[in-house]
Amino acid sequence: MFAAYATHFDADRPLDGLRLGERPRPEAREHWAVVRVRAASVNHHDLWTLRGVGLRQEALPMILGCDAAGVDEDGNEVVVHGVIGATGHGVGPDERRTLLSERYQGTFAEYVAVPRWNLLPKPPELSFAEAACLPTAWLTAYRMLFTAAGVRPGDTVLVQGAGGGVATAAVILGTAAGLRMLVTGRDPAKRERALTLGADAALEPGERVPRPVDAVLETVGAATWRHSVRSLRPGGTLVISGATSGQALPDAELTRLFFLELRVVGSTMGDRDELAALLSFCQASGVRPLIDSTLPLDRADEALARMERGDLFGKLVLTG
Known part of the structure; x- marks a missing residue:
């Protein structure tokens, strides 16, 4: 074959x-x-x-x-x-x-x-x-949003890195679930396209968010870590499932993490039940x-x- x-x-x-x-x-x-x-x-x-x-x-x-x-x-x-x-x-x-x-x-x-x-x-x-x-990128985004971050309709979520499979999946899924989705990206064209998918705002890398967010979805790693931590409200959640820019952190922001009681949650793929739920969600909602x-x-x-x-x-x- x-x-x-x-x-x-x-x-x-x-x-x-x-x-x-x-x-x-x-x-x-x-x-x-x-x-x-x-x-x-x-x-x-x-x-x-x-x-x-x-x-x-x-x-x-x-x-x-x-x-x-x-x-x-x-x-x-x-x-x-x-x-x-x-x-x-x-x-x-x-x-x-x-x-x-x-x-x-x-x-x-x-x-x-x-x-x-x-x-x-x-x-x-x-x-x-x-x-x-669905089984990899979209399942990863689904688990990050609804299992690891535990966000609810009306919450605000920042997605680092507009354009990739996980990022676009998170924006589409989050918008369909009633979340306010923000994205970052280096490419102006990709930021503009993220808005057409339903993102409330598309920011340049490191740009300050309009207001602190409830959760950040992090797949970029070292290049965006500091911005991710500093974008969270007190008690917010940072969910990480990748580090495409590397793992070496110049500043882990440990003081901010414990002082604001932030949560850092690792997330990998998703299980069979979550994939079944994602398939049902797409089927029922019309999300593609x-x-x-x-x-x-x-x-x-x-x-x-x-x-x-x-x-x-x-x-x-x-x-x-």
Whole structure:
């Protein structure tokens, strides 16, 4: 089968380790299913894999991709929840949690094998491309907003970094749930587009918020950390699920954290029940993922190059 996969790591030139070509078609074992992938979305996780983060050399070659929508052997249209392990469903009960493309081959391929427990029915209202955006970036945003931050309608949330998959998902979901959403971004065009998605304000990086916010969603890391902490009201919550600009903090703002009794909450992906709730939310509300572009699988190198440059607004989707 055709696939996009990593053959070696390069921290500085990650795309050098990417190959497009034939890989063995997966076989289903007991309690697993083989899904014909119709669409898979691109995530920063794929670039981190090519850089050698979270993957051992002996796991190579590894097919990239950690979420997908497709059709199972019985003809059912399904969405793949990409978190494997830590449940006992289809794997050993003591197996640690991993994403597809870490221990098991990923979704940038014509077929992917996953535990049957990881399959959820695709709502007919969602296209395969839309559904493929949900299990990673959109599920991350959903968990950050409604589980980790615990915000309620009428609250104000700041999202650092307009334009990425998690950021656009958070703005769309938050607006639909009755939240006041603020975003930051370096690109004026992306800030303007964030306003069209429902954001109440789009600020330049580091620009002071109109008033302190109830929660901040942080995926950028070192470059925006100080602004995130200083934008919160007393007792507010900072939810972090990534650090694309690095982890080294010149000033962790510890005094402000304890003096204002701020909460810092780590958040990673989401569980199967949260993905089911997200699918239902999209189905009932009419909310749909924002797709920047859809490319065929054999142009995965172009999609990953665009993600590396930050040349996107919304999700990039590969179709087979």
